[in-house]
Amino acid sequence: MLLGIVFAVTIWGSASESTHAASLALPEVSLGYTPRGLAFDQLSLDRLEQRVGFSGWLADDFALLGELPRRPGVFDRYLSRDFEVDFDDSARGVFDSETERIGTVMTIGVELEKRFRGTQGPIGVLTLQAYLLQADDLLDPLLLFNEVDDWQVEWRETNFNFAGLGSPLVNVRVGHFDLPFGLEHTIEDNGALRDHFQSQNFGIEEDWGVTLNGRDEVFEYEAGWTRGSGNDFREDGDPGLVAGRFGAAPDEAVRAGLSFLEGRTLDSRRNLVDRHRVGVDLQIAHRGWNFLTEAALGTDEDEDVHHELFEVNWSSPYDSSLAWVQLRNESRRTDGWDDSVAATIGIDLPFPGGWSFSAQWTQELHVFEDESRLGYLALQLRMRR
Numbered sequence: 001m002l003l004g005i006v007f008a009v010t011i012w013g014s015a016s017e018s019t020h021a022a023s024l025a026l027p028e029v030s031l032g033y034t035p036r037g038l039a040f041d042q043l044s045l046d047r048l049e050q051r052v053g054f055s056g057w058l059a060d061d062f063a064l065l066g067e068l069p070r071r072p073g074v075f076d077r078y079l080s081r082d083f084e085v086d087f088d089d090s091a092r093g094v095f096d097s098e099t100e101r102i103g104t105v106m107t108i109g110v111e112l113e114k115r116f117r118g119t120q121g122p123i124g125v126l127t128l129q130a131y132l133l134q135a136d137d138l139l140d141p142l143l144l145f146n147e148v149d150d151w152q153v154e155w156r157e158t159n160f161n162f163a164g165l166g167s168p169l170v171n172v173r174v175g176h177f178d179l180p181f182g183l184e185h186t187i188e189d190n191g192a193l194r195d196h197f198q199s200q201n202f203g204i205e206e207d208w209g210v211t212l213n214g215r216d217e218v219f220e221y222e223a224g225w226t227r228g229s230g231n232d233f234r235e236d237g238d239p240g241l242v243a244g245r246f247g248a249a250p251d252e253a254v255r256a257g258l259s260f261l262e263g264r265t266l267d268s269r270r271n272l273v274d275r276h277r278v279g280v281d282l283q284i285a286h287r288g289w290n291f292l293t294e295a296a297l298g299t300d301e302d303e304d305v306h307h308e309l310f311e312v313n314w315s316s317p318y319d320s321s322l323a324w325v326q327l328r329n330e331s332r333r334t335d336g337w338d339d340s341v342a343a344t345i346g347i348d349l350p351f352p353g354g355w356s357f358s359a360q361w362t363q364e365l366h367v368f369e370d371e372s373r374l375g376y377l378a379l380q381l382r383m384r385r
Contacts, residue, residue: 082115088131088191090382098374104136107154107191123164124171129156129190155231156190156206161213169214173222176208176231180222180245181259183281183294183309193346193360193380194324196294201307201330202275203267204230207241220257221246228265237272239264247281255283259296273300288315304333322348332368341366354385 088109095102109131116123134151159175178185184198184205199205211224223244227233240263247257261277279296290313297306313324326344331337346360363375 082117084113086111086384088382088384090191090380092193092378092380095377096374097376098372101137106134106136108132109154109156109191111156118164120166121163124160124162126160127157127175129158130154131156131191152231167214169216171213173211173213173224174209176206177211178206179204179226179241179243179261180211180213180224181243181261181277182245182257182279182296183283183292185222185245185259186247186255186257186281186283191382192348193358193378194322194348196309196311197307197328201296202261202277203265203273204228206230208233209241211244218250219246219248228263230266234266237264239266239272241265241275253285257281261298275300288317289313290315300332306331320350338368339366340364340368340371354383356382356384358382 088107088111090105090107092105092107093102094104109129112126112128114126116126131154132151133154155176157177159173159177162172162174165171179198179202181202182196182198184196187196189195207226207228207230209224209226211222211226213222213224214220221244223246224242226241226243227235228239228241229235241261242263243259243261245257245259247255249255257280259277259279259281261275261279264272264274267273275298277296277298279294281294282292284291290311292309292311292313294309295306297304299305308329309326310328311324311326313322315322324344324346326346328342328344330340342362342364344360344362346358348356348358350356358380360378361375362378364373367373
């Protein structure tokens with residue numbers, strides 16, 4: 001309830017100040033290489049430096065009160081350039097067709113990104129994504145929550161990627177980040193309804209740890225060690241993972257990768273599971289269409305497992321609308337093979353002012369023997385500014 005009130009106040013404030021917010025909006029900055037890369041767009045950085053200073057934001061906010069003298073701060077040299085901040089609020093509802101109950105998740109978050117440069121080139125990228133989440137009657141609690149009605153702080157991409165070793169092929173990432181495995185590692189879908197089921201396959205989606213990473217015009221890789229405990233750094237039971245993905249993008253329309261994972265992670269019931277996986281992923285783009293697939297096999301404890309995912313999506317060239325269809329299969333074998341198959345259809349529609357609305361229906365076509373077949377509808381209203 002508390003997060004709902006704060007969310008409503010935030011939305012109201014953004015609407016009433018939309019004209020002023022437009023004057024403070026950051027120019028679009030092209031990194032070329034997302035948080036996993038460090039190829040900066042020099043023109044974008046120059047525009048950012050000209051239009052935005054950290055102390056300048058404050059001066060603009062108080063312009064109505066009259067001219068204010070500039071008061072320098074000790075952190076100005078670090079924050080006044082190559083610095084971005086976004087606020088991300090969302091409200092999500094999930095309707096379960098079997099129980100006819102609705103679970104909700106409210107989120108309020110801030111995302112900061114600071115790019116450090118030296119005289120010899122990039123030094124690194126510092127990313128901080130911190131969210132306050134409130135779950136209400138959540139039917140399938142994430143590993144993040146202790147109860148079906150709970151609130152928690154969630155850390156998403158929160159790390160420093162050090163690039164001061166003189167080569168784009170050798171960077172060191174330390175902090176909290178996506179597991180370097182499969183499609184999820186290559187697609188920015190944090191906070192979105194569209195998902196590639198990393199948490200269902202491995203118990204966690206993001207983890208604390210350290211990796212080596214890099215890329216050039218064709219090849220990319222990231223590999224290292226993570227704690228295996230997800231949002232919180234937990235040592236009980238000594239979890240830990242070694243994982244990595246090695247990929248290639250011979251042109252803009254094709255991207256492929258080979259992944260591995262081995263170690264112990266927490267599952268949705270907070271039990272430690274020994275996991276071993278190898279997997280492949282492939283992405284093919286044609287005009288506004290994208291075809292994605294992933295397949296992996298291995299073991300969970302002494303149980304043979306494999307999973308497959310196939311997705312087709314289409315994006316609009318005008319307003320970045322996105323529609324997708326997914327087919328997912330999970331299989332496990334003890335005495336014999338047992339399968340779970342699900343289909344998903346979804347859409348994400350952007351609106352002016354940083355708003356977006358997304359909807360997704362998932363139908364279980366076949367379930368494991370100890371589970372019940374169901375379908376569920378998820379709706380989400382989101383604002384990023």
